[in-house]
Amino acid sequence: MKADICKILDIKYPIIQGGMAWIADADLAAAVSNAGGLGVLAAGNAPKEWLVDQIRKTKAQTDNIFAVNIMLLSPFVDDVIDAVIEEGVKVVITGAGNPGLYFKKLNEHGIKIIPVVPTVAQATRMVRNDGVIALIAEGAEAGGHIGVTNTMSLVPQVVDAVNIPVIAAGGIADGRGMAAAFCLGASGVQIGTRFLVANECNVSMPYKEKVLKAKDTSTTITGNSTGHPVRVIKNKFAKKLKQLESEGASTEELESFGAGSLKLAAVDGDMDNGSIMAGQIAGLVNKEESCSDIITDLMSHYKQVIQTSF
Ligand code: TUI
Secondary structure: OOOOHHHHHOOOOOEEEOOOOOOOOHHHHHHHHHOOOEEEEEOOOOOHHHHHHHHHHHHHHOOOOEEEEEEOOOOOHHHHHHHHHHOOOOEEEEEOOOHHHHHHHHHHOOOEEEEEEOOHHHHHHHOOOOOEOOEEEEOOOOOEEOOOOOHHHHHHHHHHHOOOOEEEEOOOOOHHHHHHHHHOOOOEEEEOHHHHOOOOOOOOHHHHHHHHHOOOOOEEEEOHHHOOOEEEEOOHHHHHHHHHHHOOOOHHHHHHHHOOHHHHHHOOOOOOOOOOEOOHHHHHOOOOOOHHHHHHHHHHHHHHHHHHHO
């Protein structure tokens, strides 16, 4: 029997919103949690004060549970850990690194931990720790910082390697993807790109339009040579970054070229010089609608698929 992630997380539907840095704020997280999913605030590279403010704003907009996504490459990780403890956040999702250093502290405060893992090795390492109640197996179809293994291959291998619930991420944006994830053994799904175009998502309008207009082949991977591969929608910035990589630029040069680029796209709407992170499934995401409509559609489409497929 598969674990019931809804019971474990106290949510109505097994749908977790992606913790998109510079994008997933209180308005988005609260809208998803109010619609019965797990809303997620993205700490990204933000300082503690920003996160504390967003946690309070989320609580003001929903009585339902929500999570904070902690991006482990952030220079403010220690402060962000303190913020989630002080503000009484119940669930932490970690990404872009190994959260090992923080397990003890989070555990002492009874915070549920859900690490994002891109490999089976990471998955087996994570489940040895108390407080890790589920894993998110994120395939390379996802937007942003990714591993190398695709969702179709990663999810069943992680499911077989661990004995806690696995949430599938990467390449899922409708009921078919959700049903596929459940067929692979997942107990839930994490969805980023479709929530990026939600009415309640405060990302810049040009960014939303790029996602809405994207095709199956619109994304590319930058940063392969730095060890931090990132999936983005193709634009001038991605082209220049890939050119610098192919010319053998150093990690320092590439990182300084990329610094601030996500904010440029997400907040300032600069579609030439910004990094437009999105998943490969962007080609399927063609409509701006409310989080509630997205979740209702995902669930009804999912049920229809499983009733008619077998
Ligand atoms: O974290 C993500 N996606 C992200 S983070 C982000 S912000 C950013 N901006 C510029 C450069 C880099 C990041 C944008 N998108 N997804 C979860 C995820 N976690 N994907 C891959 C991983 C991961 C990678 C390595 C998890 C663990 C890991 O462990 C390495 C180790 O040291 O053990």
